[in-house]
Amino acid sequence: MQCKASEADVSSQKRKDLSLFFEPQSVAVIGSLKEGFFGGYVVVKTLLNAGFSGKIYPVNPSYQEVLGLKVYPSIKEIPEKIDLVLIMINRQSVPDVMRECAGKEIKAVIVVADGFAERDEEGAKLQNEIVEIARKAGIRIIGPNTAGIVNSANGLTPDPYEPGYEKVKSGAVAICAQTGMINPQAFPYADLHYGVSKICDYGNKCDIDECDMLEYLESDPATKVITMYLESIRDGRRFLKIARKVTSKKPVLILKSGRTKEGAKVSASHTGSLAVNDQIFSAACKQAGIIRLEKFREFFELPKIFSLQPLPKGNRLGIVTFTGGVGVLAIDEGAKYRLSVARLSPEIAEKLNAIFPGLGKSVVDIGPPMVVNNSITIYSDILKTVLLDDNIDCLLNVIWTSPFEEVVEEYLKFFGELQGNYQKTIATWIYGPSIPLINDMASRMEDLGFPVFSDLEMAIKALGIAYQYSNQKKGEE
Amino acid sequence: MMGKFPIFDRVKKEGRSTLTEFESKKILKQAGIPVVETRLAKTSKEAVSLSQKMGFPVALKITSPDVIHKSDSGGVKLSLNNATQVKKAYDEILKKVRKQYPDAVVHGVSVQKMIRPGTEVIVGTTKDPQFGPVIMFGLGGIFVEVFKDVSFRIVPINQRDAQEMIQETKGYPLLQGYRGKEPANIPALVEMILNVSKFVEENPQIKELDLNPIFAYAKGAIAVDARIILE
Numbered sequence: 277m278q279c280k281a282s283e284a285d286v287s288s289q290k291r292k293d294l295s296l297f298f299e300p301q302s303v304a305v306i307g308s309l310k311e312g313f314f315g316g317y318v319v320v321k322t323l324l325n326a327g328f329s330g331k332i333y334p335v336n337p338s339y340q341e342v343l344g345l346k347v348y349p350s351i352k353e354i355p356e357k358i359d360l361v362l363i364m365i366n367r368q369s370v371p372d373v374m375r376e377c378a379g380k381e382i383k384a385v386i387v388v389a390d391g392f393a394e395r396d397e398e399g400a401k402l403q404n405e406i407v408e409i410a411r412k413a414g415i416r417i418i419g420p421n422t423a424g425i426v427n428s429a430n431g432l433t434p435d436p437y438e439p440g441y442e443k444v445k446s447g448a449v450a451i452c453a454q455t456g457m458i459n460p461q462a463f464p465y466a467d468l469h470y471g472v473s474k475i476c477d478y479g480n481k482c483d484i485d486e487c488d489m490l491e492y493l494e495s496d497p498a499t500k501v502i503t504m505y506l507e508s509i510r511d512g513r514r515f516l517k518i519a520r521k522v523t524s525k526k527p528v529l530i531l532k533s534g535r536t537k538e539g540a541k542v543s544a545s546h547t548g549s550l551a552v553n554d555q556i557f558s559a560a561c562k563q564a565g566i567i568r569l570e571k572f573r574e575f576f577e578l579p580k581i582f583s584l585q586p587l588p589k590g591n592r593l594g595i596v597t598f599t600g601g602v603g604v605l606a607i608d609e610g611a612k613y614r615l616s617v618a619r620l621s622p623e624i625a626e627k628l629n630a631i632f633p634g635l636g637k638s639v640v641d642i643g644p645p646m647v648v649n650n651s652i653t654i655y656s657d658i659l660k661t662v663l664l665d666d667n668i669d670c671l672l673n674v675i676w677t678s679p680f681e682e683v684v685e686e687y688l689k690f691f692g693e694l695q696g697n698y699q700k701t702i703a704t705w706i707y708g709p710s711i712p713l714i715n716d717m718a719s720r721m722e723d724l725g726f727p728v729f730s731d732l733e734m735a736i737k738a739l740g741i742a743y744q745y746s747n748q749k750k751g752e753e
Numbered sequence: 754m755m756g757k758f759p760i761f762d763r764v765k766k767e768g769r770s771t772l773t774e775f776e777s778k779k780i781l782k783q784a785g786i787p788v789v790e791t792r793l794a795k796t797s798k799e800a801v802s803l804s805q806k807m808g809f810p811v812a813l814k815i816t817s818p819d820v821i822h823k824s825d826s827g828g829v830k831l832s833l834n835n836a837t838q839v840k841k842a843y844d845e846i847l848k849k850v851r852k853q854y855p856d857a858v859v860h861g862v863s864v865q866k867m868i869r870p871g872t873e874v875i876v877g878t879t880k881d882p883q884f885g886p887v888i889m890f891g892l893g894g895i896f897v898e899v900f901k902d903v904s905f906r907i908v909p910i911n912q913r914d915a916q917e918m919i920q921e922t923k924g925y926p927l928l929q930g931y932r933g934k935e936p937a938n939i940p941a942l943v944e945m946i947l948n949v950s951k952f953v954e955e956n957p958q959i960k961e962l963d964l965n966p967i968f969a970y971a972k973g974a975i976a977v978d979a980r981i982i983l984e
Contacts, residue, residue: 512883559905
């Protein structure tokens with residue numbers, strides 16, 4: 277049921293350049309302008325709210341004006357050049373609108389409308405029809421069955437669903453998926469403190485697919501790390517070739533569903549695409565240098581180690597913790613990713629022992645000195661000292677918030693000073709007696725560039741994949 | 754159009770897609786992949802002289818594109834230790850096959866040297882609808898059948914890939930010589946995997962290839978049975 281572009285078609289089109297999608301000077305929005313939580317009205321509203329830098333042309337024959345903007349009865353009536361069109365109408369009408377787009381020499385279309393190859397035979401036929409029209413006219417398509425794209429830099433957040441917040445925080449993580457669960461309505465991008473560069477839900481991938489996105493993001497200066505959710509791959513060999521090239525420049529993290537036979541079956545009806553043998557996909561990831569994720573949560577959490585922290589030079593793990601027990605767990609967990617516990621250099625161990633007798637060990641346990649000092653100021657001295665050790669490549673930083681806001685403020689002051697003045701990869705896990713306090717501290721630390729992970733295992737895994745990637749890059753040199 | 758291996762074209766012309774074991778081994782040998790010495794005899798006399806040259810014990814197998822399950826049809830005789838046994842086996846094989854498959858095209862009977870069993874491993878290739886040719890490595894017997902203890906890579910592979918394929922299998926410690934067992938020569942296996950990858954890469958008409966079993970020894974590795982299926 278999948279419409280597949282042949283190799284010749286693929287090469288005849290400009291593959292890499294998706295800038296019309298992500299940096300359009302003008303966007304036409306074709307769809308319902310009724311107020312609600314889905315549709316053209318929402319798209320116009322989210323674009324306005326996010327301060328989109330280009331022009332917006334709502335298109336609908338039944339309206340004259342929406343949100344202070346002139347509404348055009350059809351694409352043809354718009355007097356100016358249009359870079360990008362969003363189509364949110366019922367599936368039967370999409371081919372006609374595509375023809376109009378061809379007439380208007382539009383080159384980039386996002387088909388939000390669903391009910392195509394993912395639904396039934398008729399939908400598959402319609403999908404083939406729009407691909408045919410697009411190919412003849414040289415139009416590139418994202419979708420159908422997509423919740424669209426985001427560029428956080430220019431306020432291009434044409435979300436067909438109401439997100440309820442204005443801006444997606446800018447950052448260096450690009451997120452791509454075959455689902456709308458990554459789009460602004462589904463995730464609190466305003467509150468995710470690591471920030472994103474681009475978002476793309478490629479839906480049924482009738483034209484633009486994971487490979488096109490990888491190629492585009494490879495040369496996107498705003499993107500430092502790419503994270504992808506895949507249900508299927510359109511062209512395995514092309515994927516392998518492109519992924520290899522991209523991973524030599526930027527880390528690529530992939531979460532793939534359909535690992536089980538049952539899952540693969542459901543995927544086929546979700547986006548109308550062919551499932552991939554999981555073992556073979558794993559092999560492809562290994563050969564392409566892709567970091568394969570296992571859990572949904574990792575998809576949103578792990579990329580930030582790459583977007584916020586430097587790569588570790590090796591696998592020697594330092595541990596600073598308020599509780600010794602966690603240190604042991606961390607060592608066990610680290611072994612899974614071939615992280616080995618760093619042996620402190622004699623010089624640093626001596627300095628730590630001078631701060632508190634017995635502190636200069638592999639697991640630097642802050643608990644005892646803190647109790648004796650009855651203050652957390654000692655923490656900053658200890659962390660600074662540990663970060664000077666040449667025997668450490670990456671650091672697990674476990675912090676106890678205490679129940680007091682002023683303590684958290686003190687920590688944050690220290691991290692503000694530390695910002696930019698260290699070379700090691702730091703992953704932090706925060707625990708304490710108050711969830712609001714933990715969350716507040718975590719988000720403010722991330723604003724300062726120190727990624728905070730939801731649990732100990734996640735923090736270790738972040739360091740583990742950072743090491744894996746840095747090691748892989750070394751191998752390529 | 755004649756490719757590097759004329760057998761492929763001949764097989765296609767005959768309207769078949771499966772090569773006989775004898776044909777498969779002949780090609781693999783030419784491709785630099787070690788296979789057990791296997792010759793084709795057209796008469797019992799020839800079988801006897803071939804086995805004498807090779808040295809006993811030998812195995813005899815029916816060679817016919819129309820007989821897929823060679824042992825089920827009585828087309829295989831193992832551990833033949835002298836000329837009398839070979840002659841008798843040859844006649845029996847032909848008699849049984851002719852009875853069960855009266856219309857079968859018979860190329861002859863292959864004579865193979867019986868070699869000392871080593872640690873059994875397998876190497877195979879198949880074509881994935883999305884990734885094209887993929888190569889598989891595993892430990893033979895129950896490891897592959899019950900535990901599915903196999904590793905994959907997409908063709909073509911490099912030396913590191915081949916090494917990792919072997920190390921990834923759970924049975925890897927057995928290949929290193931577990932509890933005093935003879936270890937397997939890993940570099941020889943790596944070379945074999947690399948050569949198979951190269952071979953299927955250069956011959957895209959191959960749909961499936963199976964080297965099962967391969968006997969791995971401390972000093973090398975050799976494929977005992979082989980099968981090639983074309984597109």
